[in-house]
Amino acid sequence: MTKNGVFIPRDRNWHPVHETPQYKSSVLRSPKKPLIYIPSTSSELNGPVFGHDLLGELDNNLITNFSRNQGTPIGPRIIVHGNLMDENKNPVPNALIEIWQANAAGRYRHKNDTYLAPLDPNFGGCGRTITDENGAYEFVTIQPGAYPWSNHENAWRPMHIHFSIFGHSFAQRLITQMYFEGDPLIPLCPIVNAIPNQRAIKMLTARLDMQRAVSMDCLAYRFNIVLRGKSATPFENQKGGN
Numbered sequence: 001m002t003k004n005g006v007f008i009p010r011d012r013n014w015h016p017v018h019e020t021p022q023y024k025s026s027v028l029r030s031p032k033k034p035l036i037y038i039p040s041t042s043s044e045l046n047g048p049v050f051g052h053d054l055l056g057e058l059d060n061n062l063i064t065n066f067s068r069n070q071g072t073p074i075g076p077r078i079i080v081h082g083n084l085m086d087e088n089k090n091p092v093p094n095a096l097i098e099i100w101q102a103n104a105a106g107r108y109r110h111k112n113d114t115y116l117a118p119l120d121p122n123f124g125g126c127g128r129t130i131t132d133e134n135g136a137y138e139f140v141t142i143q144p145g146a147y148p149w150s151n152h153e154n155a156w157r158p159m160h161i162h163f164s165i166f167g168h169s170f171a172q173r174l175i176t177q178m179y180f181e182g183d184p185l186i187p188l189c190p191i192v193n194a195i196p197n198q199r200a201i202k203m204l205t206a207r208l209d210m211q212r213a214v215s216m217d218c219l220a221y222r223f224n225i226v227l228r229g230k231s232a233t234p235f236e237n238q239k240g241g242n
Contacts, residue, residue, distance in 0.1 A: 016191075017194060020190060020194040022152075023190035023191055023193075023194055024152070024190075025151070055128060059127055059128045060127050060128065060140065061127070061139075062099075062123065062124065062125065062126070062127045062139065062140065062141035063123075066122060066125075068121055068122055071121065071122040072122060073120050073142045074103075074104050074105075074120055075105075075120075075123075075142035075143055076104070076143040077140070077143075078140075078141060078218050078220065078221060079138060079212055079213070079214070079218055079220040079221070080099075080138070080139045080161065080178070080220075081139070081220065081221075082136070082137060082206075082222050083131075083134065083135045083137075083224050084131050084136075084137060084225045084227070085135050085224065085227070086226070086227050086229075087226065087228040087230070087231070087232065089226075091131075091133070091134045091135025093132060093134070094130060095130065095131045095135075095165060095167065096166040097130075097137050097163065098127070098163070099127050099128070099141075099164070100127075100161075100162045100164075101126075101144040101160070103117075103123045103144065104120065104142050104143065104145050105120070106145035106146055107119055107145075107147065108125060109123070109124055109125045115147050115148065120142075140218070141161075143159065143219075144159050144160065146158060146159050146185055151190055156189075157191070158179050158180070158192070159183050160178060160180075161177065161178045162176075162177055163176050163177065163223075165225060165227075174235045176204065176225075177191075177204060178204060178205075178223045179192070179204055179205045179206065180206055180221065181206060181221070195234050200234045201234075203226070203233050203234065204234060206221035206222060207223075208220075208221060
């Protein structure tokens with residue numbers, strides 16, 4: 001909503017469509033009948049809630065939060081940071097942001113990941129944090145590797161990090177992916193190309209931020225997340241957006 005009380009309309013062509021033939025698994029799992037809007041109930045909006053005091057001080061540091069005997073994960077060290085905001089660029093404080101990702105070799109720590117790349121014994125691949133009063137967040141992690149997938153011959157996913165953003169309760173959840181500036185695999189990916197607007201794809205691409213890089217330690221990437229309006233970050237949940 002704008003300051004004069006007018007709602008900013010959603011662009012239905014901004015977010016990913018349900019069925020994208022080039023993204024083969026979307027054809028099997030996409031709805032075949034018109035979507036039905038079901039309003040959220042009071043219990044969904046108000047609970048269950050997450051406990052802000054349940055986060056550990058290392059939860060946003062993926063380099064140390066799974067380390068074994070003070071071992072260090074393999075791969076380029078990076079900082080991923082940004083701001084969570086609404087359509088009017090107002091900060092969204094006290095929101096839970098979770099991330100998960102592959103390691104530097106492109107392998108997830110998941111029993112169903114059968115990629116032949118090795119697991120990193122010192123890298124778990126997941127973290128979480130709470131946005132501060134300015135809507136800011138930060139993660140320290142390893143830059144993930146690209147990996148093959150079975151969508152088509154010689155198919156590779158670009159380097160990416162999955163983001164999950166919670167509101168005040170677990171029913172208020174949005175999921176998206178962050179890509180890296182300059183990755184040549186981005187325009188080749190059917191999942192990326194399910195987004196019909198090139199400007200929206202750019203909003204999913206984190207920018208190199210040398211001002212936040214740490215000399216002789218790590219590079220930094222900025223990834224801002226906009227929750228609603230014409231410039232909303234594309235989310236995977238539904239075509240209508242968030």
